[in-house]
Amino acid sequence: MPTRPSAPRRPNARATSRAERPAPEPVASADDPRIMLDRQLGTLYEPIPPYPTRTEREGEFYSLGDGEMFLNLGPHHPATHGVLRLVLKLSGEQIVDVDPVLGYLHRGVEKICENSDYYHVIDQVDPLEYISSLFQEWPAVLAFEKLMDVQVPRRAEYIRVLSGELLRIASHTLFMGFLALDLGGLTPILYSFIERDEIVEMLAALTGARMLFNYYRIGGVNGDLNHEFMSRLGDWMSRAGKQAEANTALINENEIFVRRTRGAGVLDRATALRFGVTGGNLRASGVPFDLRRAHPYSVYPELEFNIPTRDEGDSLARYLIRVDEIRESIRIIDQCLNNMPDGPIMAKLPRLLRPRPGRAWGAVEGPRGMQGVYAISDGTDQPFRFRIHDPSFVNLQTVPALLPGNLLADTMATVASLDPVMGGIDK
Amino acid sequence: MSQAFRLPFRIWASLTIRDRLGLLALVMIPGVLGGAFVTAIGIAVLGPSVLDFLAANLPLVRFFVAATAILLLTVPTAFVLIYLELKVIARMNLRVGPNRVGPLGAAMSVIHGLKVLSKEDFSPSGVDVTVFTLAPVVTFLASVMTLLVIPFAPGIYGQDFNIGLLYFFAMGGLTVLGLLMAGWSSFNKYSLLGGLRSAAQIVSYEIPLTLSVVGVIILTNTMSLNGIVAAQSGSIFDWFVFKQPLAALIFFIAATAEANRTPFDMTEADSEIVAGFATEYSGMRFGFFFFAEYVNVFIVSALCATLFFGGWTAPFNWPWPATLNGFDPYSLGVLGWTAIVLVLIVGGTEVLAPLIRLAGGRSWDMSSTIWMAFAVTIVIGLGALGALGFVAFGWLRGLVWFMAKTYFFVITFVWMRATLPRIRVDQLMGFAWKWLLPASLLNLFVTATAVIILNR
Numbered sequence: 001m002p003t004r005p006s007a008p009r010r011p012n013a014r015a016t017s018r019a020e021r022p023a024p025e026p027v028a029s030a031d032d033p034r035i036m037l038d039r040q041l042g043t044l045y046e047p048i049p050p051y052p053t054r055t056e057r058e059g060e061f062y063s064l065g066d067g068e069m070f071l072n073l074g075p076h077h078p079a080t081h082g083v084l085r086l087v088l089k090l091s092g093e094q095i096v097d098v099d100p101v102l103g104y105l106h107r108g109v110e111k112i113c114e115n116s117d118y119y120h121v122i123d124q125v126d127p128l129e130y131i132s133s134l135f136q137e138w139p140a141v142l143a144f145e146k147l148m149d150v151q152v153p154r155r156a157e158y159i160r161v162l163s164g165e166l167l168r169i170a171s172h173t174l175f176m177g178f179l180a181l182d183l184g185g186l187t188p189i190l191y192s193f194i195e196r197d198e199i200v201e202m203l204a205a206l207t208g209a210r211m212l213f214n215y216y217r218i219g220g221v222n223g224d225l226n227h228e229f230m231s232r233l234g235d236w237m238s239r240a241g242k243q244a245e246a247n248t249a250l251i252n253e254n255e256i257f258v259r260r261t262r263g264a265g266v267l268d269r270a271t272a273l274r275f276g277v278t279g280g281n282l283r284a285s286g287v288p289f290d291l292r293r294a295h296p297y298s299v300y301p302e303l304e305f306n307i308p309t310r311d312e313g314d315s316l317a318r319y320l321i322r323v324d325e326i327r328e329s330i331r332i333i334d335q336c337l338n339n340m341p342d343g344p345i346m347a348k349l350p351r352l353l354r355p356r357p358g359r360a361w362g363a364v365e366g367p368r369g370m371q372g373v374y375a376i377s378d379g380t381d382q383p384f385r386f387r388i389h390d391p392s393f394v395n396l397q398t399v400p401a402l403l404p405g406n407l408l409a410d411t412m413a414t415v416a417s418l419d420p421v422m423g424g425i426d427k
Numbered sequence: 428m429s430q431a432f433r434l435p436f437r438i439w440a441s442l443t444i445r446d447r448l449g450l451l452a453l454v455m456i457p458g459v460l461g462g463a464f465v466t467a468i469g470i471a472v473l474g475p476s477v478l479d480f481l482a483a484n485l486p487l488v489r490f491f492v493a494a495t496a497i498l499l500l501t502v503p504t505a506f507v508l509i510y511l512e513l514k515v516i517a518r519m520n521l522r523v524g525p526n527r528v529g530p531l532g533a534a535m536s537v538i539h540g541l542k543v544l545s546k547e548d549f550s551p552s553g554v555d556v557t558v559f560t561l562a563p564v565v566t567f568l569a570s571v572m573t574l575l576v577i578p579f580a581p582g583i584y585g586q587d588f589n590i591g592l593l594y595f596f597a598m599g600g601l602t603v604l605g606l607l608m609a610g611w612s613s614f615n616k617y618s619l620l621g622g623l624r625s626a627a628q629i630v631s632y633e634i635p636l637t638l639s640v641v642g643v644i645i646l647t648n649t650m651s652l653n654g655i656v657a658a659q660s661g662s663i664f665d666w667f668v669f670k671q672p673l674a675a676l677i678f679f680i681a682a683t684a685e686a687n688r689t690p691f692d693m694t695e696a697d698s699e700i701v702a703g704f705a706t707e708y709s710g711m712r713f714g715f716f717f718f719a720e721y722v723n724v725f726i727v728s729a730l731c732a733t734l735f736f737g738g739w740t741a742p743f744n745w746p747w748p749a750t751l752n753g754f755d756p757y758s759l760g761v762l763g764w765t766a767i768v769l770v771l772i773v774g775g776t777e778v779l780a781p782l783i784r785l786a787g788g789r790s791w792d793m794s795s796t797i798w799m800a801f802a803v804t805i806v807i808g809l810g811a812l813g814a815l816g817f818v819a820f821g822w823l824r825g826l827v828w829f830m831a832k833t834y835f836f837v838i839t840f841v842w843m844r845a846t847l848p849r850i851r852v853d854q855l856m857g858f859a860w861k862w863l864l865p866a867s868l869l870n871l872f873v874t875a876t877a878v879i880i881l882n883r
Contacts (some may be wrong), residue, residue, distance in 0.1 A: 071616050079698040093620065093852060182698045184689065184849025190520040256690055256848050408620070409699050409851045 061099050067091055071408070075104045079182045079412045082422030086399070086411065093408045098400045102393075105426035113386040118144055118218060118353040121383065125373075126212040128388065129424045132171040134164055135366035136388075136424070137216040139373040142297060142362030144218045147355040147377050155343040156220035157299045162336040163203060163215065164364075165329040166233075169240075170199040171367035172322040172329075173247065175419045179319060180251050182412040183260050191247050202232040219347030225340075237333065244326050252323070261315035265402040265414030268313055275398050278391050279369025280321040281418055285313035291365035298364075303335050315417035322419075354381050368392050368419055390424040493585040497574045501722050502540075508721040509536035511834075512841050519845040543717070546710035551614065554707065558612035563708070563715035566605030570719045570726060573598040577729050578653050580739045580825030592650040595730065596637055599685060602719065603629040606694060606704045609716070613707040621703025624852060625694035628684055631856055632691075635863035636681035639674040642874035643667050643734055656738035663742040668735040673870045675735040677863055679836075682727040684855070687720065689844040696849055728836030729829070736832050739825030768812065775804030 053059035064070070074085035083104035089097040109128060113121045121144075122137050129136040138160065145152060177192025200210045205228040207215040215222050251257050267277065272285040282289055290307045292300040308324035310317040355377045363372035369391025378384035395418045402414050442450065481488050510525070510533055517524025525532030550556050573595050575585035588594050603626055610622015644650055646667070647658040659665050668675045684691035695703035705716050732738060759767070779800035784793075816823045850858070 069616060071620075078701065093624075180848060184692070184696060184698060185847065186516065187520050187845050190522065194521065250846075254848065256850050259854060260848060260851055407852060409696070409849075412698050 058099075061087075061089065061097055064089070065091075065096070068096055073411065075101075080415065081178070081420055083426070084396070084415070084420065084422055086415075088403075088408070088411070090408065095403045095406055095408065095411065098403045100396060100399055102396075103426055105422050107427065109427050110386050110388055114383055117381045118355075118383065121386065122216060122218075123214050125388065126214055127423060128390070128427060129366065129368075129371070129392075129421055130211060131174060131421050132167045132367050133212055134167050134215065135364060135371045137213070138164065138364045138366075139362040139371045140375075141216045141218050142364065143360040143373045143375040144353075144355070144362075146360035146362060147358055147375060148218065148349075148353065150219045150347050150349065152219055152347060153344045154299065154341045155224075156345045156347075158336050158340050159221050159225060159345065160216060161298055161300065161303070162333060162340075163206060163213075163221075165332045165336070166199050166203060168367045169244075169326050169329045170196040172326050173199075173244075175322055175367075175416075176248065176251060176319065179261075179315075179413070179416045180257065182416040183257060185251070185254075185257070188247070188250055191250070195243060195247060198232070198236050202229055202236065205229040205232060217346060218353065219349045220345045224345050233333075233337075237330075237337075240330050241327070244323075244330070248323050251319075258316060260409075261319060261413050261417065262312075264315045264406065264410045265417060266312070266314045267398055267402060271398065271401055272313070275401070276394050277369070277398060278394065279366065280325060281318055281369065281395050281398075283307065283309045284317040284321045286311040291363055291370055295363065297362075302339070303332050305332050315413045318417040318419075352381055354379060363389070366391060368421065368424075369395060388424075388427060390427065392418075392420040392422075393425045396420045396425060490586060494575065497585050498571060501571050501574070501718065504725050505718045505721040506536040506540065508724060508837060509539065509717075511837065512721075512844070515838060515841045516845045519842070540714065543714035544711055548710050548712070551707050553614035555612040555614075558608050559707075560712070562605045562609035562612060562704075563712045563719070564605075565608060566602050567715040567719040567722075569598055569601035569605060570722045572601075573726050574722070576652055577726065577733060578656055578738055579829055580822040582822055583826065584653060587651055587653050590650050591652040592640060592644065592655075595652075596633065599726075600629065600633055602723065605719075609704040609708070613704070615707050617700040617702070617706045618704050620700050621694045621696075621706070624700075625687065625704060627852075628687075628691065628693055628855060631859040632681045632684040632863070635677050635859060635867040636685055638864070638867035638871055639677040639681065640734055641871050642671045642674045645871075645874055645878055646670060652733055652738075656733060656740060659737040660740045663737070666735065666737040666742075671735065671870065671874065673866060674874075675731075677867050677870065678734065679731060681859075681863060682731060683840065683843070684859070686723040686727045686840070688724060688840050690847040690850050691855060692849060693852055693855060698849075724837060724840055725833065728840065729833045731836045732829060732832035737828075738832075739829040741824065741828050768808070771808045771812070772801070772804055775808055776800045779803055 053062060068089055068091050071088040071090050072085070073088055074080040075083040080086065085101040085104065087099040087101060088095055089099075109124055113124050116124055121140055125136045125140050126133045144150075173192045173195045177189035180188035203213065204210045205226065206223065207213040208223070209215075267281065267285050269285045269287060272282050272287065277285070278289065278291075286309055288307050288309045291297070292305075293307060305328045308321055308328065310321055357377055357379045359374070359376045361372065361374050363370050365371075370389065371391060372389030374385070374387040374389070375383045376385040396415075398418070399415060403411060406414070439447070513535060514524045514532065525535035528534040528538050550559055576588055576591040576595055578584040578587075606625040606629075607622045610618045610620070610625070613619070643655060647655050649655060649658075655667075659667060687694050693703075695705055700706075705713055708716060776797065780796050783799050783803075784796045817827060818824075
């Protein structure tokens with residue numbers, strides 16, 4: 001059998017084997033037995049990447065000063081919210097520098113979306129923000145509706161706002177539990193899950209799924225409000241406010257919790273704006289920016305709600321912002337239920353969608369910030385380009401600016417208070 | 428392996444089961460008989476002199492028996508505490524907790540113990556194997572040895588030192604050595620951080636812990652724990668928690684840190700440094716750390732009860748009207764009590780079985796009737812015997828009160844773990860040096876001044 005000529009190998013910087021790279025410089029006197037051990041085995045276990053440094057920053061980071069060490073936090077670590085890997089440069093317990101390493105959950109969803117037709121994109125983007133996946137569907141349908149000039153029925157818009165705000169509450173509740181868990185409190189997370197489960201079961205009655213809803217459609221939503229959803233919602237609304245108070249009381253009044261989070265990971269206004277942070281993290285730094293007001297979409301202009309802001313910019317402020325937002329969301333749900341119009345829930349659309357060539361940007365205010373989608377159509381039934389702006393990704397970029405100078409234990413308070421979801425970050 | 432060495436195994440493998448049993452009997456019967464004969468002769472010849480030696484050194488015998496009993500006590504104690512922690516935290520978390528193994532899941536911790544025992548004894552590459560192996564032993568033994576001085580009941584204690592409290596703190600301080608060894612030898616940075624944290628923490632909290640009990644020592648003029656309990660006998664207001672409330676508070680907080688419990692569980696902060704010093708440990712080596720932790724909780728609770736809450740003394744004279752009218756329970760002897768227990772069980776079953784059969788109708792067959800009668804008798808009989816023993820024997824009364832007080836503190840520790848987040852390292856040290864140490868010094872100063880003024 002004739003062999004095919006093999007393709008020429010591409011030059012690859014990473015192909016340099018471990019044996020070829022230079023041995024690390026000893027940092028202390030060679031008599032120290034610990035250092036000698038490091039020289040034998042340290043190369044195997046240090047988190048130094050197995051290729052020559054590629055950038056100046058990388059070279060600077062992966063060279064140790066006197067008395068410093070690397071700590072490889074993640075990707076398998078109880079407190080990194082998935083597969084985030086933080087390479088910490090420590091001096092004792094004090095953090096000198098941080099290098100977040102991403103990509104352990106990369107699935108190439110954007111490319112998959114470019115090969116699916118417009119209807120299927122909604123299904124593909126669902127598992128990105130798996131905590132609040134409706135907010136990943138929403139910008140996608142928003143962008144597609146702009147591409148196709150579809151007028152969404154008012155009832156569908158109200159249902160979107162209603163389900164979205166419910167999911168925002170679920171996400172924030174879970175955030176509170178996880179923050180407490182990362183600070184060592186075992187119980188709040190289970191109370192949070194009870195609260196979240198009620199909402200998720202409610203949405204399951206509406207959409208048919210608990211987490212990956214696949215509910216929003218281009219031009220409307222997939223199903224109308226049904227009896228089970230409404231009865232569960234009414235049941236929950238009768239005690240939602242009280243329950244939110246009860247759940248937060250366990251944490252808010254706790255001296256240890258407040259001391260751990262106050263002043264930890266302070267994100268000042270200028271830094272937040274420079275990094276492009278959005279959502280509750282930005283509002284905790286004193287910038288009253290909320291897409292629901294700044295660039296109104298859907299029926300938000302008709303609804304009354306406040307945008308809570310705080311000036312401290314620390315972990316506690318980020319936590320308290322979420323608590324306030326839960327109250328505002330309950331207000332919005334109340335108004336949605338009062339103003340819910342009658343009518344159709346879907347616009348009339350052809351079976352095969354072929355928008356005119358063009359480009360569109362759709363963005364909504366998710367629980368973590370601005371969820372955006374940028375789509376380009378070339379006139380076929382598939383998007384030519386599909387790009388996702390994920391707020392967790394931007395928010396997580398601030399970690400190297402927030403952590404240095406703090407203690408190792410503050411890493412958990414800070415990262416948890418930024419509320420990243422790795423599914424969205426790695427795409 | 429040589430052919431000659433393999434030959435017996437080959438022959439053994441070729442035999443049938445019956446032949447194997449026969450062969451075993453052929454070897455074992457003369458062996459057992461011969462062994463029994465030799466043992467009997469040995470006892471006949473050496474027995475009297477050994478008994479004389481033991482009789483001459485009764486304190487030594489007592490010490491060995493007590494040490495063995497305490498070593499054996501740690502295992503069920505740890506099991507009970509682990510089960511309590513699983514179940515109580517589960518209820519506080521609105522969960523069910525273990526409910527599969529045994530009644531209400533009570534055998535869960537035993538199964539955990541067996542699981543840990545059956546795991547591979549593994550040491551990762553790069554560790555200092557000697558230190559790595561010794562570390563859990565040091566930690567476990569240090570915790571167990573502190574149990575020696577704790578008075579469980581009048582007359583039930585391992586050893587009554589006149590420096591009992593000092594011995595306790597000295598031995599308790601040794602646990603940090605084991606944790607530090609584990610952290611250092613594990614060749615893991617999380618372990619190293621955990622070990623260093625434990626060293627810093629325990630060294631800092633040892634000072635307020637020790638200073639807080641100096642007030643008690645001044646008041647009682649003794650460091651023997653039996654003496655301290657004896658000084659608190661009387662009414663409930665003789666307990667030192669009323670004379671030394673600040674010391675009791677400081678002691679409880681510092682003891683929480685000493686036992687590495689939430690909110691001071693820096694050494695194994697699972698959301699920060701994975702499992703701290705225990706990250707690289709698995710199997711029974713980890714089991715020893717685990718046991719030591721829970722034994723520590725028990726010991727610290729026991730010491731809290733002993734120093735400030737009267738130890739085995741009853742808070743009030745209960746049951747007040749019940750007396751034995753001058754009957755001496757010891758006059759029955761062991762045989763007498765055994766006979767009573769047997770008669771109660773057999774007689775109770777005999778009486779209850781026909782009644783259950785008559786009341787239950789056809790659904791009860793003979794064997795289940797007898798089992799039910801037996802179970803009911805055991806429950807009623809144990810309750811009655813327990814009540815009788817509680818009235819009759821001072822040591823049983825003391826033991827019940829002591830355990831009740833100790834487990835009150837154990838539950839408090841568990842409750843704290845379910846409720847509180849963990850505090851940060853610098854806040855932990857700041858709290859020890861800025862608040863606990865001055866407070867304990869103040870307590871010491873006030874106590875000493877009061878004693879001098881009142882004694883003048």
